Amino acid sequence: MASLRAYRRFVVVCWRFLPLIWSYARDRRRFLLVGGRRSVSTERQTRRAERLVDNLLTLGPTFIKLGQLLSTRPDVLPPAYVDELARLQDEVPPADWADAREVLEAEVGPVGEAFDDFDAEAISGASLGQVYTATLDGERVAVKVRRPDIEALIEADLRVIRWSLPILLTFVDDARAFSLRNVAEEFSTTLREEMDYSREAEMLAEIRANVADDPDVAIPAVYDSHSGERVLTMQYVPGTKISDTAELERLGIDRHAVAETLERTYLQMIIADGVFHADPHPGNLAVRDDGTVVFYDFGMSGRVDEAVQDHIVDFYVAVANQDIEAILDTLIEMGTLSPEADRATMAEVMELAIADARGEDVEQYRVQQIVSKVEDTMYEFPLRLPPNLALVLRVATVVEGVCLTLDPDFDFVSVATDYLGEQGYYERGAREFVAETGDRAVSSARSSLRLAPKLERALDRVDRDDFYVRAAVEDSTGALDRLAKRLVTGVLFGAGAVSTGLLYIHAADTAALAVGVGTIGIGLLCWRSFRRRRGGRATPGLAAGRGER
Structure with a gap:
């Protein structure tokens, strides 16, 4: 039965994407089998991207999530597609309460016994689950319930994606084929993790503990007794949607302070803690009446290791110092830029990005514009982008977009620079530089001692006509x-x-x-x-x- 469902979905998916595949094939060969490539304008790419988004929405939860993942991969799709997919919202009508109730009671028992009161009207609906409000031990809680029978649909769609991958690989070059395989593997893992609410509870609790000392940040507490693999019960923390600037203004909230709190929190998560909330769109962020920033939905969360954290620090420091060569070196070390890319061209891109971002204020330039320009170049110079780093890059651009919505004059880099200075990253960098310089001096001295005898042997061979150069x-x-x-x-x-x-x-x-x-x-x-x-x-x-x- 599962295989039959997968075959039906495969036919539907092929039918939906056939026009786009046909167009892409025509781009490569004007007459399919013969003829050269044909140029595609940005306007045409945008129209195709809009059709792609419509198809993903029609195909349902799995493909909505796939589109969201692809929006973080500029090494796979052109910028026009990435921009359009970034607008893909994970909002769908909630399932019937009767079906959702079966899932809820299978995890926590009868609703009337598990909760003091339960509102059967969902307050939000997403592709994988929906959220209700209830009362537990006199406290207001939010209950996230996985969609009924979503597992079978997800497994069928993942099988369809595995079947479709070899077809897609025939249309791309080797570098992009590698990226597509990585995306398919990453997507399967990420989707299963996001369906597991017990993992989300662990990530939420860890991040909440990391920011517990910050009075300007609020993250809901988890009720483990009423949570499981398919149900997550959390503290209900209401607030004003962070993008509702009119309401924030009416409440007298300092929007610049909110934007600064948001950026600093993400810098702490990524650079200091190594675990972060990876879905910062306005629907998952709110502001309480006292200006506290509230984070919701930790289904999409990520981790970064120390090496990546160090590279991110180096990148921010290089941007703050306007050191183009250091920016390029860091991007190459991070794996976000191909070592084979033309450095002169990339340096010009970086210089133009910084100059364009400054505007009239020489001190103000924005990471989002720099990253977006780099992403444009990524597609021209295919690379193998690490999955967590792709999330970090996307988080940086989305967070800055939210900050600029709150305060159009917000200086993202200035706040990052102040944060790095306060946390001592510049001093750490200076100590590492001194230590590295000392190590290099010792190494150079040792090399100098070994050089003389080697040079003498080489000159002896030249005298004996016993020296030759091999070139390949x-x-x-x-x-x-x-x-x-x-x-x-x-x-x-x-x-x-x-x-x-x-x-x-x-x-x-x-x-x-x-x-x-x-x-x-x-x-x-x-x-x-x-x-x-x-x-x-x-x-x-x-x-x-x-x-x-």
Whole structure:
């Protein structure tokens, strides 16, 4: 039965995405089997992205989540698609209360016994679950219940995605094929984690403990006795939606202070704690009447290791210092930029991004604009983006968007710079630099001592004519091979033209005709090799060494 459902879904998915696949195939080959690539304008990409979003919404929960994940992967899709998918909202009508009640009672027992009072009208509905309010031991609580029978649909859709992946891989290059495989594996893991409310309860409790000393942040407490794999009961913490600036203004709340609290909290989560709330859209953020920022929905949460945390600190420090080379080095070390990318071009992109972001205020520039420009380049220079780092990059841009909604003049980098200074990251960096410099000095001294005898041996071999250099040409793109073919066909064409002329002069008409036809064919091959479009230029390299005979 499960296989039959998966087959039906596979047919539906193929039918939905067939026009987009057809269009993409036409982009690669104008007449499908022959012809060169055709250019696609940004407007056309945006229209296709809008159709993609409509299809994902129609296909339901699994594909809504897939679209949200793809919105964090600029290494897989062009910027126009990433921007459109970022608007994909995880909001769908709640399921019938009767069906949801079965799930709830299977986890916590009869509703009338488990709760003092329960409101059967859901206050929000998402693709995987829905939230109700209730009273427990005299306290108001929020009860998150997984959608009925969602497991079977998710498993069928994941099977469809596995079946569809080989088809998609035939349309992309090797680098992007690697990224797509990673996305498929990551999506399967992430979706199952998000369906497990017991994991969400653990992440919520850990993050809540990390920010417990901050009076400006509120995270709901978990009621473990009334929670499980499919049900999560939390403290009910009401507040004004963080994007409702008119209501915040009416309440007299300092919106700049709220934005600063939001950014500082995320900096602490990512840089200091290593575990963070990864879905900061306005629906998951609220503000209480006293200005406290409230976080909801920890189903999408992430972790970062110490190495990634250090790279993020280095990135912010480089941006604050406007050190373009340091920015590029950090992006390469983080894996967000290909080492093979043209550094001169990327440096220009960074300089333009910073200059454009400054505006009239020389001191103000925004990370969102820098990251978005880098994301544009990511698609042109495919890379292998680590999953958690993709979440971090997306969180940074979404958080800054929320901050700018609260305060259009908010300086994201300035707040980050102040935070790093207060936490001592600049001092730590200076100590590490001094230590690293000392280590390099010792290493250089040792190398100098070893250099003299090696240099003497090399000079002795030169005196004995026993020194040679071995060179190997690296040509991964086949540029030299194409050049050699052009030279050969060019020589053959020239020789054929001369031979045809000589044979014609000596009245050997048949032989002249035969050689002439062959020469024309060789000429066409030579002409075609120069007319054929190439995706890039090769840069042959030399590897040198020495040895003894």
